Amino acid sequence: MAKILTGWAKKWSKKNSWAGPLVFQPELHEMGQKNILGKSYNTKENKMTGNKQLFAVIKDLCNHKSCREFIAKKLCQHFITDEPSQEMIDPIIQAWVKSDGFLPEIHKATMKVAFEYGNKHKKFLMPEPWLIQNAKMLNFKHYWGPDRYVFKPGKIPPKRERNIQWILEDLGHPVFKPSQPNGFIDNEEEWTSPELMIRRMVYANQFQTYLKNIRRENQSTYDDEFFENIIYKNFSNPENALKTVFSANSTQNRFVMFANMPEVLKT
Amino acid sequence: MNCTRRSFLQGSLATLFVGGLNLPLLAASVKKNLVIISLRGGMDGLTAVPVIGDPKIKSYRSELLLDQKLKLNSDFGFHPKLSTLHNLWKKGKASVVHATSIPYTQRSHFDGQNLMETGGLVPYREKTGWLGRGLKLANLDGSGLALTLPMPLLLRGIEQNNNFYPAHNTMPRIEIVKKLRTAYEGASEEKLLNIIDVIMNRPLTMQGGDQSLDSLSKKASKILQDPLGPRIAVFDIEGFDTHSGQGNDEGGHADKLEEIDTVIKNLYEGLGKEFDNTLILTLTEFGRTVEQNGGYGTEHGYGSAILMAGGLLKKSQVLTDWPGLNKLFEHRDLQSTIDARGIYASAMSAVLDLEFEQIKKNVFWNSDISNFSEQLFKT
Numbered sequence: 312m313a314k315i316l317t318g319w320a321k322k323w324s325k326k327n328s329w330a331g332p333l334v335f336q337p338e339l340h341e342m343g344q345k346n347i348l349g350k351s352y353n354t355k356e357n358k359m360t361g362n363k364q365l366f367a368v369i370k371d372l373c374n375h376k377s378c379r380e381f382i383a384k385k386l387c388q389h390f391i392t393d394e395p396s397q398e399m400i401d402p403i404i405q406a407w408v409k410s411d412g413f414l415p416e417i418h419k420a421t422m423k424v425a426f427e428y429g430n431k432h433k434k435f436l437m438p439e440p441w442l443i444q445n446a447k448m449l450n451f452k453h454y455w456g457p458d459r460y461v462f463k464p465g466k467i468p469p470k471r472e473r474n475i476q477w478i479l480e481d482l483g484h485p486v487f488k489p490s491q492p493n494g495f496i497d498n499e500e501e502w503t504s505p506e507l508m509i510r511r512m513v514y515a516n517q518f519q520t521y522l523k524n525i526r527r528e529n530q531s532t533y534d535d536e537f538f539e540n541i542i543y544k545n546f547s548n549p550e551n552a553l554k555t556v557f558s559a560n561s562t563q564n565r566f567v568m569f570a571n572m573p574e575v576l577k578t
Numbered sequence: 579m580n581c582t583r584r585s586f587l588q589g590s591l592a593t594l595f596v597g598g599l600n601l602p603l604l605a606a607s608v609k610k611n612l613v614i615i616s617l618r619g620g621m622d623g624l625t626a627v628p629v630i631g632d633p634k635i636k637s638y639r640s641e642l643l644l645d646q647k648l649k650l651n652s653d654f655g656f657h658p659k660l661s662t663l664h665n666l667w668k669k670g671k672a673s674v675v676h677a678t679s680i681p682y683t684q685r686s687h688f689d690g691q692n693l694m695e696t697g698g699l700v701p702y703r704e705k706t707g708w709l710g711r712g713l714k715l716a717n718l719d720g721s722g723l724a725l726t727l728p729m730p731l732l733l734r735g736i737e738q739n740n741n742f743y744p745a746h747n748t749m750p751r752i753e754i755v756k757k758l759r760t761a762y763e764g765a766s767e768e769k770l771l772n773i774i775d776v777i778m779n780r781p782l783t784m785q786g787g788d789q790s791l792d793s794l795s796k797k798a799s800k801i802l803q804d805p806l807g808p809r810i811a812v813f814d815i816e817g818f819d820t821h822s823g824q825g826n827d828e829g830g831h832a833d834k835l836e837e838i839d840t841v842i843k844n845l846y847e848g849l850g851k852e853f854d855n856t857l858i859l860t861l862t863e864f865g866r867t868v869e870q871n872g873g874y875g876t877e878h879g880y881g882s883a884i885l886m887a888g889g890l891l892k893k894s895q896v897l898t899d900w901p902g903l904n905k906l907f908e909h910r911d912l913q914s915t916i917d918a919r920g921i922y923a924s925a926m927s928a929v930l931d932l933e934f935e936q937i938k939k940n941v942f943w944n945s946d947i948s949n950f951s952e953q954l955f956k957t
Binding site: 568574 | 688692702724727728729734739740741742743745746747748749750751754755757758760761762764765767769770773774776777780
């Protein structure tokens with residue numbers, strides 16, 4: 312595989328040393344036949360140019376049986392439980408085979424499975440989905456959404472755009488910097504250490520400070536009615552959740568209770 | 579006061595009984611601490627513990643040679659930034675294992691760090707760390723403390739661990755935490771309850787401070803002094819990957835070695851008498867090439883060194899089966915003649931009071947590792 316990847320590189324130029332499109336440079340490509348998972352590419356009988364080899368391999372890898380199984384398992388792990396059973400995985404694989412890898416069909420199958428088994432297994436959320444879920448429910452806009460980002464290559468993004476990055480770093484989930492190339496580990500044990508739980512309480516404790524950064528027209532009055540509204544709208548067992556949130560008196564503490572309830576911490 | 583013969587006898591017997599029971603318990607329960615410093619990026623063993631009197635080294639790395647060395651014996655020295663370690667060496671409380679590595683020769687940081695923590699042979703196969711499995715074997719639930727933010731893989735494999743890495747902002751008041759606990763209790767969330775109990779029972783020593791290694795190591799020395807507190811502390815130092823500008827007495831690698839020395843210094847000063855019941859051990863995923871590259875740095879290699887300090891060491895020594903610089907591994911790296919996992923297992927055996935064979939069997943799947951407990955540690 313490494314041999315097939317040779318020759319693909321960023322195009323360097325004096326003007327743009329920061330980022331650029333990936334291009335294929337034939338002079339850097341390793342010649343000869345390559346064998347991947349029992350299949351040969353660029354054989355004497357079937358010559359291929361270097362860039363075509365890569366697309367041929369990607370196509371074959373995507374259609375490999377293990378690829379379907381791997382992705383289906385990952386989807387179940389993300390939405391349902393750390394150790395999904397074969398019954399959860401199978402419908403997703405079937406949808407994949409039937410639709411020949413059409414993503415909307417795979418997503419539909421995943422959602423169906425997630426609703427079916429979600430109540431039995433409550434998955435503890437990673438900080439990023441937890442944060443977004445909180446922001447959506449509480450209608451918080453203390454960091455910018457993608458609609459307001461201005462991406463200028465070579466320029467350091469302004470402070471307001473990077474705010475969300477720092478919050479996630481504090482929550483132990485620095486999105487652009489997983490320590491391993493296979494990304495963050497999507498199991499509960501990874502995210503339930505004491506310090507990471509403390510980070511969530513600390514973050515929720517700052518909600519009121521973040522309110523100061525929100526434009527006035529986006530703010531609400533955070534009274535009893537506000538909490539009642541969002542809880543009746545979003546929860547399957549609202550009485551219980553309301554009791555938990557209203558066990559605290561001040562608005563600041565109600566935010567802490569809300570964000571750290573089991574119903575919000577888990578799917 | 580009404581003192582009858584019977585009540586007097588009962589009382590004194592009770593004292594005798596309790597006293598008699600306690601004595602052997604106290605004698606056996608000297609709390610021994612293990613401090614692990616993970617050196618990420620690949621520490622250069624030949625910079626930290628340079629070899630003296632091998633003329634060959636000059637031809638390999640003329641820009642990286644040290645002007646000053648803190649002499650250990652006729653063959654080896656310490657880098658000048660490791661001055662605390664050198665002082666401890668003079669007191670018989672520092673040792674080095676040289677030309678050692680985990681049995682991994684593919685030179686990838688990711689795979690290497692994974693194997694250095696799991697103790698396995700195939701990257702990403704194991705989901706637990708060797709220290710976590712060792713703690714489980716010794717039945718020491720909850721005695722591991724990581725001073726890093728994600729829980730390191732090294733400590734996985736046991737139900738309850740603790741970590742401490744101070745946040746920038748303030749926690750909610752304790753009443754609110756208690757109310758959250760009530761909510762978790764009502765929802766019978768066992769796992770969340772456990773975590774919140776750990777948080778609520780945190781000692782005062784585990785509050786405040788900042789995220790610098792200096793502050794963290796000072797905190798750790800206080801936390802480890804607590805006779806009922808954690809016995810294991812795990813630090814992370816990143817940035818040993820000096821592909822360019824490695825430097826010699828000063829420079830990229832020297833700065834990192836200074837950080838190791840700061841941690842050891844703070845632990846030595848902070849632990850006081852408890853330092854005699856402590857062992858500090860460094861891990862790294864691989865060493866670096868013997869030859870310098872065009873940018874005055876070094877590439878990923880194989881054999882490196884393990885630095886150790888603490889009163890649990892038998893004496894100051896450089897333990898090595900020195901392979902020399904004439905025959906390099908794949909014509910570029912220092913050979914590794916000692917499987918580092920043997921050192922890890924021996925250290926665990928000394929600190930956790932477990933038999934080496936037991937650790938070899940249960941933690942390292944009966945791998946072919948040698949026992950250095952007798953040579954290195956007080957048993």
